[in-house]
Amino acid sequence: MPWTDAAAWTATALILAALGVLRRHWARLPSLASDPILPADPPAICLCIPVRNEALELPAALDSWLAQDYPALRILVVDDGSTDGSTEILRAREIARPDRLRVLRNDALPPGWLGKNHALDLAARQPEAQAAEWLLFADADVQATPALLRRAVALALAQPTDILALIPGVDAVGPAERVVLPLAASAFQLLVPPHQVPNPRHPAFCGVGGFTLVRREAYEAAGGHAAAPLEAIDDMMLARRMKQAGFVNRVARGGPDLHLRMYHGLGELVRAMRKNAAALPAWGLLPLLLPPVVLVMLAPLWLPCAGHPGLALLLWLLVPALAGDVQQRMTGRPMDLLWALWPLDGLVFAAGTAWAFADRLRGVNHWRGRDVKLR
Missing domain, CATH: 3.90.550.10 (Spore Coat Polysaccharide Biosynthesis Protein SpsA; Chain A)
Structure with a gap:
């Protein structure tokens, strides 16, 4: 199997698995x-x-x-x-x-x-x-x-x-917020298994x-x-x-x-990602993790070039349909056509994460006009 086919099927499998876990976690959220x-x-x-x-x-x-x-x-x-x-x-x-x-x-x-x-x-x-x-x-x-x-x-x-x-629920008002925040909110629910949070023998936690x-x-x-x-x-x-x-x-x-309403516009979204990504315990691995994560998020854009337009269309439609359904229930708001631009979230993620890595190299945390030195 050519490496392009392997990458295409791997990216598709990861996104489909993430959607399945998201729906499972949502069903178990009290x-x-x-x-x-x-x-x-x-x-x-x-x-x-x-x-x-x-x-x-x-x-x-x-x-x-x-x-x-x-x-x-x-x-x-x-x-x-x-x-x-x-x-x-x-x-x-x-x-x-x-x-x-x-x-x-x-x-x-x-x-x-x-x-x-x-x-x-x-x-x-x-x-x-x-x-x-x-x-x-x-x-x-x-x-x-x-x-x-x-x-x-x-x-x-x-x-x-x-x-x-x-x-x-996250209120998304501006165009950038409407594209980025629904998927970001879904990612949080994806990473937190609600039924395991109370389990003292499981590492899951949530604040x-x-x-x-x-x-x-x-x-x-x-x-x-x-x-x-x-x-x-x-x-x-x-x-x-x-x-x-x-x-x-x-x-x-x-x-x-x-x-x-967490953020106002694209600038605040990127700055918030900068602050939070810089706080990750394994921040030194960001340069290694960033390319594969962005590659998966941008899959609908490059899959047709790899000879898999059907997979691209499947992912393009499934992500806003399934993740969007969770967001509709959480916010009480209807489906948004801008959710179809969800692959662009990968570019926002890349910008914020790269900025966060630069901050950690300088040893600072920056938020709301303050630079605080990290020990």
């Missing part, structure tokens, strides 16, 4: 009960939100948390040196809802910390957090329907749980920046964010540390009742 019953005295929860220049999405996100129908909720927001109007947004809402919201301003990032990790550590040491039984970590662009927190707490209380992650609910005592016992102050993928690594410490990790479906 959902939240629609109208659960909580104890008469529900546990106190402190929601910790880090904010740095989030003015575009912050108003709607914060209003959604202020509107939660969960009675024992306090919200702590750490304004981490914002300069884009986020400070004024936070001040207005704090004045309007002092019963539920308190804002802390932080302008100094200590050496040896990433900004988000420091902000969440600072929030977790506040009196409201120390008085709560559970801590909820959520990004500043996440929106939730009013009953979302009550439904999540009911799931966490129904069975032994120390850390619960909810996978949100999500959009919604991670943790028992405060378990969080502190695992060292909290202070245990890995320079960890860029803080949500997933917190879940890993807690599971390794013997605590129970679970994951469930949050979207479409939990959703966010």
Whole structure:
């Protein structure tokens, strides 16, 4: 068999296998009960939100948390040196809802910390957090329907749980977001087998920046964010540390009742991939892994040249149909014709990953205008 045929069939088999695993994981992802019953005295929860220049999405996100129908909720927001109007947004809402919201301003990032990790550590040491039984970590662009927190707490209380992650729906607005984000969200679900996350004998774990609910005592016992102050993928690594410490990790479906617009445009998408890829433990292997991954993602473009137009057409149609169906269910939005351009995701992945490798060679993590030296 010529090497081109071997490459064609290998790429096709890998994509078809990935689609099969994605559908299997989706079928096993638990959902939240629609109208659960909580104890008469529900546990106190402190929601910790880090904010740095989030003015575009912050108003709607914060209003959604202020509107939660969960009675024992306090919200702590750490304004981490914002300069884009986020400070004024936070001040207005704090004045309007002092019963539920308190804002802390932080302008100094200590050496040896990433900004988000420091902000969440600072929030977790506040009196409201120390008085709560559970801590909820959520990004500043996440929106939730009013009953979302009550439904999540009911799931966490129904069975032994120390850390619960909810996978949100991802809002894709601009053309680049509509092409890249559905497949990126599917890739996350592909890599996390939800039925194995609670299994103490399986290495799978899950934390999500959009919604991670943790028992405060378990969080502190695992060292909290202070245990890995320079960890860029803080949500997933917190879940890993807690599971390794013997605590129970679970994951469930949050979207479409939990959703966010993660990035605005192609530039932010590439910069986000730069930040996250640079945080991978085996970042030194990126130059070796990048070519085969991109080759597989671009398969529909080169398969016709290798004499396999039928395979190219099959993959071109199957990926948006099957992965797109999962995204429709997660976001509550209809199919998007731009999903047909999914092979171009390989080029975005290549740009962000190459940039990430360059950052690691320089020994820095760059995000939201900050370069932080990595030890």
